[in-house]
Amino acid sequence: MSFFKKMKEKLTGTSESVSVSEKFKDGLSKTRNQFTSKVNDLVAKYRKVDEDFFEELEDLLLQADVGVDTVMELMDKLRYEVQRKNMKDTAGIQSVISEKLVEIYESGEEESNEIVLQKDGLTVILFVGVNGVGKTTTIGKLAHRLKQQGKTVMLAAGDTFRAGAIDQLQVWGDRVGVEVIKQSEGSDPAAVMYDAVRSAKSKGIDVLICDTAGRLQNKVNLMNELQKVHRVIEREVPGAPHEVLLALDATTGQNALVQAQAFKEATNVTGIVLTKLDGTAKGGIVLAIRNKLHIPVKFVGLGEKMDDLQPFDTEKYVYGLFAEGLEQEEADTSK
């Protein structure tokens, strides 16, 4: 079965839960059009695979923040593939594009999109990221998700810097119905973590999710502070934090790669949560992040409600990268 047929089936939702895939689709593409018609449009617009076609595709991907390097890599692969298979018309090219994109994303490795939960004992998840990307909101949503799965969850209010951050986490804690360990604003975040880990252990909690203050990756002192937080958790629970999730705003451009690099160096990031994907931004830079730094996306944030956090699905994501861009191009050319 071809890749696109599989995708179509998924998106029209025969096998999987409709609501989830609909949500993803809505979030990504805000369109009611059927997927097939889009494929047809592409084929109709470009019957031939020529330089114009490649150029337009290149533009689409660049506008999704995929970045020059990755786009060039993809174009080279595509041109080679087209030549190898001697493809003249656009029939079938779509699947090649998606396959190559997925290939670049996964770069032959099987990094899991799932978060790792310990079978017995405490799992600690640490959230890191720059300011305003949605760490606290994501923590609320993740807590809800884990609780739905029958886990006992506790939150640690490690953002002791930003005004109102502790209150914000507390509201989420109340909403979801989980305990929040906190100290006063301005206290040492490492001390909060210490308390939280101790408390989670003694209460036999399954998952402890730790919030941290947003920080720009070029602030050395703040990155050092984050390392300290990481060390404190590690000392209290060997092997922890089991997941370090970098919250990344989908509207962020090429700087996201620098962010991922810096946070990985400081805290050994294990995954990314791509937030605010319900807007018009695509966050295409995650392709480069996965490709160069081997950090997989684990969740996507699609709104402000409790259940607006979905597991990442590479194929659907890749489809969304160029499907909507295509629409936009069509609108532009038809003007």
Next chain:
Amino acid sequence: MAFEGLAERLQGTIQRIKGKGKVSEADVKEMMREVRFALIEADVNLKVVKEFVKKVSERAVGVDVMKSLTPGQQVIKIVKDELTELMGGEQSPIQFAKKPPTVIMMVGLQGAGKTTTTGKLANILRKKYNRNPLLVAADIYRPAAIQQLQTIGKQLSLPVFSLGTDVSPVEIVRQALEKSKEDHNDVIIIDTAGRLHIDEDLMQELKDIRALKEPDEVFLVVDSMTGQDAVNVAQSFNESIGITGVVLTKLDGDTRGGAALSIRSVAQKPIKFVGMGEKMDALEPFHPERMASRILGMGDMLSLIEKAQANVDEEKAKELEEKFRTQSFTFDDFIEQLNQVKKMGPLEDIIKMLPGAGKIKGLENAKVDEKQMGRVEAIIYAMTPQEKTTPDIINSSRKKRIAKGSGTSIQDVNRLLKQFEDMKKMMKQMSNMQQQKGKKKMKMPGLDSLFK
């Protein structure tokens, strides 16, 4: 990993052109290709880039480049000038209402930094413009958004108007307007909830707030790290509610900030302020030229110079220059210099402003260890006056004494002596270079190892 600036990107092309008698149209085309990539990597929107490159090409293919001796520099200059112009020549001040209160609305996506900027703006209005602002908490959606503004209000000792989360934002603003009359607040700043530009209901809410009393300023707050989507955001907000200006936040990060150009060219509204940190006084006026340099990865020399001017004693600087030239630079001067530099703020920030600093080997990710600087100071303070002026006399027994006196090791002392020698050499090179301008490529031995 660090992104290449335009200058580095153009190196290859320029090298080739250097050997030739004149620059062909094809050369310009090739350079423009690099310009295009540099801008896309700086997050300038693709469509904006295309228009821009077209415009610059037209200028570049003209005579001035062809006849120029250094076409590469000429192209960079054209690109930079054009960028600067595009981002708005003069700075535009805040518009105040003729009859108070002045109403300022803060709008934008989630997490752009509206609430923090609201506080910073109020702070400036009070300090610089001698106004008496009232902050209005109209974000009833995000948990604890009101508390955040209240905390900021408390920090600044400024009044915050809120009615909790059960009253509609429109009603909150209506009552706030009345309240401001009672309390004689001459400016009210409305902190609205972050929203997606495609969320029609919430955009309508902004229109309704707007309709209460025509605001004097509607500031779109945008994260400077925003990528290609910046155009959509700016366009939507501008079309549906009409913005009067832009505040670019988190510019103290290391993003190139191409979003500035994208927003400017689609919305045609001035960027009025930039957020430079989390503290309440970290809001600065926007400088188009500096932004242009930054987008092109050319370093922020102007800011550096300004910083130096503000902190370095003119007389001492002249003295030092003289010493550089005559090679009579001693450890005392070295300490003096260290102190001057320290006054300018965290070293790593300063290094980042140096053009091409990213290219110096070992400096691209320089993390300056302030403790190391302390050690250097200790070693120097442990020297006798004679040792400071003529380090050549420092033999191994003196080294042992210095190490002991400063609580360091002999290796540390050795390293510093070596670095000091290197530095002297570098200075000699630099003063030579001033005489025969640019003939030699500048080498900075020891500079990278000094901060590690």
